[in-house]
Amino acid sequence: MRTETVAVKSVAPHLLRQIPDDSGTVLVFGAPQGLARAVKLSGRARTVICACPAGTGGMPHGDAVPDRIIELDLENPGLHMPAMAADCVLFDHALEAVSDPVALLRAATEALAPNDRARILAVIANMQHFQRLKALLRGDYQLGDWGSGPVGEKHPFAYSNVYKTFLDAGLWVDRFDRHIPDMCDDDLWQGLAAGVGAARGEAPYMQRHILARDFIVSAGPIAWLKDVGTHRRGLTFAVATNDPMQLKANFRQSPLFRAHTDRFETLVYERAQNAPQVIADAVARARHDIVVWVHQDVYLPHFWADRFLDQWQDAERQFGPIGVAGIFGARRKNGDRDLVGSVVDRFLAGTHGGPLPARVDTLDEIVLAFNKNRPLQLDPALGWHFYGSDAGFKAARDGRAAVVLEAPAYHNSLTGKTLPDAYFDSMRHLCALYPDELPIAASTRLVTGAA
Missing domain, CATH: 3.40.50.150 (Vaccinia Virus protein VP39)
Known part of the structure; x- marks a missing residue:
């Protein structure tokens, strides 16, 4: 839908x-x-x-x-x-x-x-x-x-x-x-x-x-909202910012943080060089065992953490140890990509891919969650793009699941469909890292290896 x-x-x-x-x-x-x-x-x-x-x-x-x-x-x-x-x-x-x-x-x-x-x-x-x-x-x-x-x-x-x-x-x-x-x-x-x-x-x-x-x-x-559990488990959130106004209007204004400030740790990074290095530092510094990477333009409703943890536990029961989790992703299906997740976004608002949680090949980077006790080593050369794909493949090679959880958030991007040159540089590097996985089903496109 x-x-x-x-x-x-x-x-x-x-x-x-x-x-x-x-x-x-x-x-x-x-x-x-x-x-x-x-x-x-x-x-x-x-x-x-x-x-x-x-x-x-x-x-x-x-x-x-x-x-x-x-x-x-x-x-x-x-x-x-x-x-x-x-x-x-x-x-x-x-x-x-x-x-x-x-x-x-x-x-x-x-x-x-x-x-x-x-x-x-x-x-x-x-x-x-x-x-x-x-x-x-x-x-x-x-x-x-x-x-x-x-x-x-x-x-x-x-x-x-x-x-x-x-x-x-x-x-x-x-x-x-x-x-x-x-x-x-x-x-x-x-x-x-x-x-x-x-x-x-x-x-x-x-x-x-x-x-x-x-x-x-x-x-x-939202049909499942009445059944969301109540959790005490804390989460560490990591966010990189290059736009204080976007950070304040979205991540900082999230209702999730208004009533549970002691339960959550937030690590904010300015002037970061690339996402994988920020994620690695946040995982190392975090005081909680689940570290959630969030884009600065993501807005989390009040029920987000409890629903996320409900789904995390469901995913562990269904798929075993989790290597990385997100709220939107993709998997290869019949030579094409099958989008999976539930998110409010400028182009992808809706529910895709059937029941959740679900296993996927790759994850969109707007929200990524990692286990502090078994970190993934993401490639810094990917910069700010396709590191969710890297995380999915590395989790699979480590025998763990890459999963999409049904914990919807609002992605308030300012941009339309124009992509920077760095996006294509990262795409080419991803192809070089995983030639045997081509074509790669990413959330933004089916990556065939062509620039």
Whole structure:
């Protein structure tokens, strides 16, 4: 399963088609005159309940009114959420209007019917939209000028904030669409593109976010989350950084570290020459027996460590001693590569390759976990690429498993599909190291030996 994405010119028709067929109850957070009215008019649900902030629930005029309007303190929804089994919960620009959208999403999840087709849908105004950026550049930003979104935004969203918020709430996004009612003029876009480049982003990749006035999201609860164990076992995390802003916005902001600071050790490396040397140093210095290498642009939800350790133990029972573990990888299958894992990434969001944990040939480098007591000696000449492939092959030659664990994280890369020259240098070196393994199924490509 991959996250689907399309661009649409109109929100309501596209969103209504995503409400499960023959829905009994649809709960809409937002104004009664908005999408709640549209849902009732469409006939997509037998009962439409509108939840709106206290003091704003006046009954709209006309025939297509919600069946019920309830006023809630959306800043504290858990205390006032009525019992129901909704087939769909829809947020009509309501997540931006509260200071804690994660809490509101968790409360909404409790209101869902306990079946696989129950959905959470959300329309979320994009603070990264080019009209907002234009207003900021003019120095006169006016709330509510953008044709959508609440006037009193308390929690603005850009693209990455959406994925992080839903993952924090225990929700898996399976559709991420963009409302693009109009286009940015060429002169403005050229200026914005230059700004994106100066911020170390990739303009063609960022353009699709900047053009979106709103994001339209479909998500469902992560099924296994209720069964995650509680562990006391500590972990050592190692991260190399060349961009303090990326480190702070992602790894450092991970909810995992907010409540368990004594349980985890973090080793941060600046001005590192290559990843294998950093990993070797971290494994040698670590005070815990499992050392987790993480990219600076990876964001770990609050449940990540406990789920990771559940899966690590499952993998040991299934496959024996673990040489290296990750959250995304690949294996060779019928002369091609089979992607394996569960990750939220700019291109690979979704679940791939069947049940997890699973054995693989190679691992993506965004997250790699090693056993301190049996370290692998990775080749420093690989630099910053393909050392996850090196780790997989070395583990196998040592009689240990390279495994992918189902412990999803968000990989918030700034770049698109452009690859540096160093990537191809590392690829050629990998081919020289393992000529008998060609073609090599790596997470980014099938490596055939050609440059």
